[in-house]
Amino acid sequence: MANALEPGQMRVLDKTGDSAIQWDKNSPDEVAAAREAFNSLTAKGYTAYEASKSGEKTSKKLTEFDPDIQRLVMVPKVKGGYPTAEPTYE
Amino acid sequence: MPDIQVAPADRFAVLARPPAGLEDLAGGRETPRPQTNARRPRPVAERTERTRAPGANTNDITSTVGAYLNLTYCTTGTVTVSNLYITGTTDTAQICTNTVTTGTTTCVYYADDLDNMRERFLTDHSTWVFASMANSGQREDPVQAWERQEKAKQAEYEKKLAAHKAVHLLFSLIDDAQQQMLLDKGYFELDGADGHRYRLIYHRHGNVARLDRRGKVTHCWCGHYGEDIPVADTLVAQRLVLEFDPQQYLVGANPVSQLSWCKPFDNYKDVLREALAGAPEMPVPEPKPDLTPPIVTEEEELVAAV
Structure with missing residues (x-):
């Protein structure tokens, strides 16, 4: 859960590395803007994960915006790379 | 600024004769000219042997980085003129675009370190090809060249900055052992929610390997998260999803x-270390070329007249 003094942060993976959207959970305007961005991205196929601290297991996959979460990472949908081929079993 | 001096037409040496009836396209020269470049470091035979493809003629072209090169070539009976801009030591160009031909002709330039001599390699899709000597080498506009160079520098900076941000985000999400494994081996491993162990590999391909209990790779997948997303961002996404x-x-x-x-x-070690070392420095723009003619004083005019 978010520290009351620290703003929440949404990291959206993109070609600039990532774009960060911040909000103060005590500011209704900022929370509304972050929620709108969240909904817009999930509608585009992004998946939201709560980014745990270094090495900890991911605890949450989010379907709704939660302003109490301190750090979210928005992950775009995966696309296959090479032409499809059956995996080789050894 | 790149050297954009244009090679004079008389430095072209045609080593192969065009088909009968199409000699005009080769600048009216109907017979192969002798080699004219005295600085040529290796015998012609050796160079053509290395790059020649079956059924293709080979020409030697002298040009420089920053110059335009007009090529006139023929594939399956259609004559086409292509304008190529020489950007690097090795340029690969598909020269059949926007033509009515159906074959694919690939043209590869090999730059010579000593005298910018370039060789053209043709696949055997080509019937024949030669350089249009009359129009070869047009000087690029200095302002356009400057703009192109500045854009390239900015793009390179943005790419490095993105990699820097992505690697820092990745390192904030993996533990010390995983960080060390990534730096040492170019990958790190984690336990997936399905009970399997996965290896996330630092490569543009976005490959993920599944390991057996002995650590041997049993399966491999390739997946991307969008164009131009830094490699480290791909690993961030893979880490969360898996x-x-x-x-x-x-x-x-x-x-x-x-x-x-x-x-x-x-070169994963160099890439990671560079990204971790710190944010890249902003590129310093070169001064824009000044094309205004110099102001000539009366005294200078007099001197020139004398």
């Missing part, structure tokens, strides 16, 4: 049959 819902990744990614492809960049 630890929570591996099936989501495995359904979207493609299985790779060649398990030997599951390996990192050759």
Whole structure:
């Protein structure tokens, strides 16, 4: 859960590395803007994960915006790379 | 600024004769000219032997980086003129675009370190090809060249900055052992929610390998998260998805049959260390070329007149 003094942060993976959207959970305007961005991205196929601290297991996959979460990472949908081929079993 | 001096037409040496009836396109020269470049470091035979393809003629072209090169060539009976801009030591260009021909002709330039001598390699899709000597080498506008160079510098800076941000985000999400493994081996491993162990590989291919209990790669998948997303961002996404819902990744990614492809960049250490070292420095723009004519004083005019 978010520290009351620290703003929440949404990291959206993109070609600039990532774009960060911040909000103060005590500011209704900022929370509304972050929620709108969240909904817009999930509608585009992004998946939201709560980014745990270094090495900890991911605890949450989010379907709704939660302003109490301190750090979210928005992950775009995966696309296959090479032409499809059956995996080789050894 | 790149040297954009244009090679004079008389430095072209045509080593292959065009088909009968098409000599005009070769600048009216109907017979092969002798080699004119005295600085040529190796015998012609050796150079053409190295690059010649079956059924293709080979020409030697002298040009420089920053120059335009007009090529006149013929594929399956259609004559086409192509304007190529020489950007680097090795330029590969597909010269059949925007033509009515159906074959694919690939043209590869090999730059010579000593005298900018370039050789053209043709696949055997080509019937014949030669340089249009009359129009070869047009000087690029200095302002356009400056703009192109500045854009390239800015793009390179943005790419490095993105890699820097992505690597820092990745390192904030993996533990010390995983960080060290990534720096040492170019990959790190984690336990997926499905009970399997996965290896996330630092490579543009976005490969993920599944390991057996002995640590041997049994399966490999390839998946991307969008164009131009830094490699480290791909690993961030893979780390989150595989630890929570591996099936989501495995359904979207493609299985790779060649398990030997599951390996990192050759230079992953340099890339990671550079990204971790700090944010890249902003490029300093070169001064824009001044094309206004110099102001000539009366005294200078007098001197010039004398």
